[in-house]
Amino acid sequence: MTTRERARVQLSGAVVRFAGDSGDGMQLTGDRFTTQSALAGNDLATLPDFPAEIRAPAGTLAGVSSFQLHFSDSDIHTPGDAPDVLVAMNPAALSKHLSSLKPGGTLIVNQDAFTERNLQKAGYEASPLEDGSLEDYQVHLVPLTDLTIRALEPWIEAGELNKKEAERSKNMFALGLISFMFSRSVEETESWLRTKFAQRPEVADANVAALRAGVNYGETTEAFTYTYEVAAASLPAGRYRNITGNQALAYGLIAAGKQAGLDLFMGSYPITPASDILHELARQKHFGVATFQAEDEIAAMGSVIGAAFGGALAVTASSGPGIALKAEAMGLAMSVELPMIVVNVQRGGPSTGLPTKTEQSDLLQMLYGRNGEAPVAVVAASSPADCFDTALEAARIALTYRTPVVLLSDGYLANSAEPWRLPDVSKLPDLHVDYAPAPDADDDGEFLPYARDEDTLARPWAIPGTPGLQHRVGGLEKADGTGNISYDPDNHHRMTELRHARIQRIAQDLPPVGVDDPDGDADVLVIGWGSTAGPIRAACQQLRERGRKVARAHLRHLSPLPADLGELLRSYRTVVCPENNTGQLSLLLRATTLVDVKGYNRVTGQPFSGGELVEAVEQLAFGGGNGQSARDADVTGA
Amino acid sequence: MTGNNDLTKKDFTSDQEVRWCPGCGDYAILATMQGLLPELGAKPESTVFISGIGCSSRFPYYMDTYGVHSIHGRAPTLASGLAITRPDLDVWVITGDGDGLSIGGNHLVHALRRNINLNIILFNNEIYGLTKGQYSPTSPMGAVHKSTPLGSIDQPVNPVSLALGAEATFVARSIDTERAHLKEVLTAAYEHRGASFVEIYQNCNVFNDGAFVALKDPKQKVHNQIRLQQDQPITFGPEGEHAVVARGDGSMKVVSTEDAGDRVVVHDAHKDDATTAFALSRLAHNPTGPAPIGIFRDVDHPVYDDLLREQIDGARSKRGDGQLQELLEGGSTWEVV
Structure with a gap:
């Protein structure tokens, strides 16, 4: 059967999850597939999920790393709830992720990794490939390791790669196979591989060969009866790129320096998940950016105050534990009334918490976590691309009002990607101030x-x-x-x-709070801040499709709150506030508006799914839902 | 570098009332600094004093320059951020033994090793004064103070040894009341490119009076001040009757000049290897007897702020001035029509 004879199915969207060992290169695989999908014009959202350990013991559940991509021919807001396709590179990945695969979903398994030893490490008594436990799914058992090594035999024979090195390319084989399934061109990834391995052309060649072998395997095996196609989304016209939150934030800071006509100074100490901002800025020295890796978080904050005193646009970036260390210096910064930006890329807390997972639990820390009465401005980004605009807004407030401004992002925004319509830089705000x-x-x-x-x-x-x-x-x-x-x-x-x-x-x-209420007659308001914007938007769309009258508002400014907020909240019968914490914005809204805001609060280290929020709003605002569970809700393409 | 402007001490003196205890050694240091800066040709508007917390850290308020009275132990961090971004300024850090060696010890070490262009002046009085008399990291073992009624059981740190161990490129020691010596040392610190560290023995007449009497009392000091002078044999005493010689293992000891013969160590602060400077710093711990003062080390090493600017200028000449639109369009882009 050739591709042409195969049935090509049009889908409006799909969710694919790659899962494997930390050393299997799942993040990179997901990243490449994301770029390929973006170039095909899809709207998309991603959810990388990896352990805090750099290399947890191989084959264990603790070492599983995954990357989920939701791509669609229409506007989407979340990385998707349940995947349609799961790629499991070993038993641990299967064990950890199988339960989230949609019933009837496609499962691609690296058969070679299902050794007795690996099964044991994943806690399997019997092989799930043989005991019938996968019969609800469309299973493709692929000897990925073996096929990759065989594809790379010429390099092994020539002594340019050993077997172990060759085996490492199995993620490219998997990428080739998925690319085939979704009719995606691998051309861009080929040229990316050649650039990445420019110093070692034999490694580039081998990876390209593995990638093509994956595509060819899909084409020549009869196992894949269907291929799928997700058409380009009808996004607003313009030039697009994919961008993660950390990258957008770094670019926003550079743009702010340019727009203010000030040298950008970044004093920072490495911490997950904020370090990529420092890395990105360190690469952009030709913008006059000075980066300073301080000896600790306190020194980073101190250096920022010093640079601000000297007239620079000064920035530090950290995460909760680091911000806790900066607290005293932030108090000084507030007291000396100098402009600067403190970025908090929130992660699961308390204490060291969940370094690689997302959470929104530092809001009150940022508002109140200093001795004495020490008010600062606080803004929050709501999507990866929004980190760019929020950085500019943080700089505007800092420079205009001579105050430290806290910019809240989180682990989800930091690492996930979405298509970004590039702004016209000539239209960015003028941030010039006079000394x-x-x-x-x-x-x-x-x-x-x-x-x-x-x-x-x-x-x-x-x-x-x-x-x-x-x-x-x-x-x-x-x-x-x-x-x-x-x-x-x-x-x-x-x-x-x-x-x-x-x-x-x-x-x-500040402009009035923007309310999303297409019919203008909603009596329930769902309000949020930060990275919950996507899931809340998706949930509201589904609720409206069910006939529920819901409006939606999302706060960028958390200190000060917009002046019209109280009046707005009081105009709804019910206000629901979903947060990845135990109710911090709810507390603030109740205290400042006296409205009995109803919180939906969960802290799992993962972003909300649209489905769970549909159910939550049903229960909190419409008295118990319609019997449909969150899991049944299909948000694909929503 | 002598004064090339018409400024005087008055131009560096602020209108704020000085509020140290009467008789405090800080007064002498302040007066020396206010008098020295115009002689050096420094400009008030290009001079910044940054301090932490403690008695000495009130210093910036009394200088009519730019200044930041920051938080406990963190002055080197603010100074680093400022000096890195503003190479045109003279940045001074004023700290004490508690501020700089206890709560801020980490920052001191890192500012010195990075060789950022700062002058760090540490007033060592072997006591916490502002909190009213607890032992400090330089108080001797056995010191009886408010928090050590039975005597300190902490091994004290030798600030000069610590600075040398932290790769400092300029390390010196002086005494609050030795105005001429202090001026000489501060002048050299000012002229040094990179991080300079100056420890000043400073008397706290309220909580730790007489800590440095062996080096300050007119009768005793001639016997105990070991003045390090470039290219000179290290001898001391009223008649130069004591001399410093090296043991076989490189450590130093004091012998009679007569016995030393031609073995007297000739001081060379410009020696790149810090071993001899370190050995000299070990001659005295808490200065109750002969102790070296002067410049232990003064070497030229690459300066952090210069290197950073070289990287920025290098990136600009290689890649051109950063263009925002180009940056944003980097990587793979696609057009939606």
Whole structure:
């Protein structure tokens, strides 16, 4: 049977999950398939999921790494709930992921990895390939390892690769096979391999050979009766690329530096899942970006304050445990009223928690986690591409109001990818600010480092090197105006209020909260922040398809909250707030609006699925749902 | 580098009332610094003092320069961020034995090893003064203070040894009241490109009076100050009757100059290998007897901020000035029409 004779089925979308050992290259495989799907014009969302250990013991459940891709011919918002296709490279991957595969879904198994030893490590008493436990699925047993080694025999015989090295290319074989199944061109991956292994052309050749062998295997085996095609999505016109949250965030920071006409300084300490921001910026030195890998989180924060004092656009990026260490220095940053950005790519907590998993549990830490009354601005990104815009917004607030701004992302946004319509850089916001000018020679007035702009309450940014503006700032309480040390009781109260008022002033240039309510008659509002935007949007669409009247709002600004928020919340019968924490935004909304917000709260280290939110909103807002369980809900293509 | 402007001490003195205890050694250091900077040709607007927390860390408030009174132990981190981004500035760090060696020990080590262009001045009074008299990382074993009523059981650290161990390229020691010596050392620190570390023995007359009496008392100091001078044999005493010689294992000891003969160590702070400088630093731990003062080490090594700028300039000349649109379009893109 050739491809032409094979039935080609049109799908609106599909969810594919690659799962294998940490050393099997699943992230890379998923990444390549994502790029291939993007180039085919699909809308997509991805969910990488990997263990914190770099190489957990091979073959164990703890060592399983997976990558899920949802691609579609229409607008999608989540990486999908249950996969349609699961690639399991070993017994542990099968054991861990089989239960999430859709009934009747396609299962591709690397048969060679099902040795007695591997079965034992995965906790199987009998081989699932033989005991009938897979009969609900369309199973393809493929001797992936053996086929890969055979495809690479010429390189092994020539002594250019040993068997072990050859075996490593089995992920490319799997990619070739899946590419065949979904009628995807592998051309881009071939050229990517040749660039990546430019120094070792024999390795590039071998990987390309394994990739093509995978495609050919699909074509020549009769096992694959159908191939599938997912047409290009009708996205708004423009030039697109795929982007992860961390990459978009780094680009947003570079753009902010450019738009402000300031040198970008990044002082950071490596921490999962934030390190990629430092890596990306370190590669972009030709933008004048100075990156400084500090000796610890505190030093990173200190260096940022120093650079901000000197007039740079200063940024640090970390995750919860690192942010906890920065807290005292963030208090100083707030107190000296200098512009800077603190990125928190949240991960599962508390303490070391779940380093590679996602969570939204640092909201209150960012709002309140400092000694004394130490208000700062807080913004949150809602999708990987939105990290770019949120970085620009963080810079705007920091520079305009001379305040540290916390930018919240999370592990899910950081590592997952989506297509991004590239902005026209000539239309990015102008972020220029003026440093305080040197006084005229005949000006003998005293310089007041804590004089305030009437509109923004920002103090002057008087940078060293400016004659006549010498001044001292510090963590001790300052006298209003002069900034001199002051223990005056009334002054302390006034300064405390001024620091709050300055943050509240930020709300004056925020647009009204955007509400997504197509029919305009909803009496239930689903409100969220951060990376839950996709699942909430998907859930609301499904609810509307069922006839439920739901509106949706998503907050980018968490400190200060938008001025019209209270009024908005009070205009709905029920407000539901799903969060990957135990109710932090709910707490804040209840306290600030007195609306009895109903939380849907789960912390599993994984993003919500659209299906579970449909069920949650049914129960919380419509009194118990319609009998359809979350698992039954099909969000493919939603 | 002598004064080429018309500035005076007054131009470096702020209008803030100095609030150290009467008789504190900090006054002498402040006066020396305020008098020295105009002589060096420094400009108030291009000078920044950054401190942590502690008595010494109030220093920036009294200088009419730019300044940051930061948080406990972290002054080197702020100074690093500033010096890296602003090579045009003279950045000074003012710290103490508690601030710089206890809570901020980590940052001190890393600022020194990176050789960032900073002058780090550590006021060592062997006590916590601002918190009213607890022992510090430089207090001697057995020191009886508020938190050590039965005597300290902590082995103290030797700041000069620590700095040398941290790969510092300029390491010196002076004494609060030895104005001429202090000026000489601070001048050399100022002129050194890279991180300079200066330990100043400073008397806390309230909580630890007399800690350095062996080196400060006019009658005792002539017997105990071992003044290190470049290219000079290391001898001391009223008649130069004591000398420093090296043992076979490289460690140093004090012998009579007569016995030393031609074995007297000739001081060379510019020697790249820090072994001899380290051995000299071990001559005295807590300075109750003869102790070396002066410049232990002064060598030229690549400076972090210069290297970083070289990388940035190199990237720019190789790749051109960064273009945003190009950056965003990097990787695979596709057109939707």
